[in-house]
Amino acid sequence: MLGYWKAGPPAGALEAVQEAERLGFDSVWTAEAYGSDAFTPLAWWGAATSTIRLATGIAQLSARTPASTAMTAMTLDHLSGGRVILGLGVSGPQVVEGWYGQPFPKPLARTREYVAILRSIMARQAPVTAPGPQLPLPRTGEGTTGLGKPLMSTLHPLREHIPIHLAAEGPKNTALAAEIADGWLPFLFSPASDADARALLAEGFARRDPTLPPADAFEVSVPVPIVVDDSVEAAADRLRPMIALYVGGMGAKGANFHFDAVARLGFEAECAAIQEHYLAGRKAEAIAAVPMRLIDEIALVGPVGRIRDGLARWEESVVTRMLVQGDAEALRAIASLRG
Incomplete structure (x- = not known):
């Protein structure tokens, strides 16, 4: 899991991706926020690899229309020989x-409409239409020419x-992932919430479209920060800034999904x-307030x-794929644990 970039491209990323492929890792995942995009790095690194799968974790729905996302995913899937996993989220x-x-x-x-349009475009069975109301195709009415027509992709899908995997932290969108997607991408997840996660997924599976792959093929891919260090506290200190950022600064007070996810783990006061x-500008204090238990x-x-x-x-939880957040040393350590 390489995430999104900060001021520039992450140092050593290509070498890490190639090492992951050599070690037998399944996939490499990128992300986007309001800087680097999720797809371009996969195309660049995908050209230098041959087997590792190329996954967005996550591409943001509002960054592209469904048609644009489908075009990008289908193009990259052709270029990579069928290695794409399309991870999506609402931000x-x-x-x-x-x-x-x-x-x-x-x-x-909006997510439900978006995924339905993606499925229709990528199946390429007929010109694409969608009733809306948020994402109608063709778009008609006020502000349009009235000349829009249903179209079918000129590109045949590989x-x-x-x-399609959906990022979800709340109960309703977790169930939605099980209903309409091929996988769930939780974040700030703990095995302690395994029973709750299984119940929410079962709720979605009960409504699952029978034309989709069966529930037993559903994947749960979780980013797990891993820091190898002889000092536990030193290792923890490398993660505290990231946790403080997501819990304290990624979203407004009362509208921070990461805060809510961690609070549900029993850390509401923390x-x-x-x-x-964090919101008062005391970042050092916010970082120091992240407990070892969390x-x-x-x-x-x-x-x-x-x-x-x-x-x-x-390994005993609902998780089927751990996304290793760490450097090449962490990759090698995990590979050694897996035999």
Whole structure:
């Protein structure tokens, strides 16, 4: 899991991707927020690899129309020989309305419409139409010429069914992922919430479209920060800034999905303290307020033996794929644990 870039391209990323492929890792995942995009790095690194799957984790719905996302995914799927996994997410109102200039209300309904259009385009069975109301195709009415017509992609898909995974942290969109997608991408997940996760997925599977792959083929891919260090505290300190950013600063007070996800793990008071410091500009205090107990819930840190002991909780959970967030050393450590 390489995530999105900061000021520039991450140093050593290509070497890490190639090492991951050599070690037998399944896939490489990128992301986007309001800087680098999710697809271009996959095309660049995909050209230098041959087997590792290329996944967006996540591409933001409001960054592109469904047609644009389908075109990009289908093009990359051809160029890579069928290696694409399309991870999608709604992001949050600050980014959607502040960066993309798109409306945020009714994100679940928008996701449902978006995925249905993607499926229709990639199946290429007929010219694409969609009733809306958020994403109608063709668009008609006020402000249009009235000349729009249903179209079918000129590009024939390499695969009619490119896997679509949905990022979800809340209960309703977790169930939605099980209903309409091929996989679920939780974030800030803990094996301690396994029973709740299974119940929400079962709720979605009960409504699942029978034309989709069966529920037993559904994947759950979780980013797990991993830091290998002889000092547990030193390893934890490398993760505290990231956790403080997401819990305290990624979203407005009362509208931060990451805050809510961590609070549901039993850290509501800690989240409130982190957010209060962060929004007041006291980032050092916010970082210091991230407890070791929280880090152990959502990450694997410390010596290799400690990581090995902690790995069992994840393997017994609903998780089917762990997305390793770490450097080449972390990749090699995990590969050694997996034999």
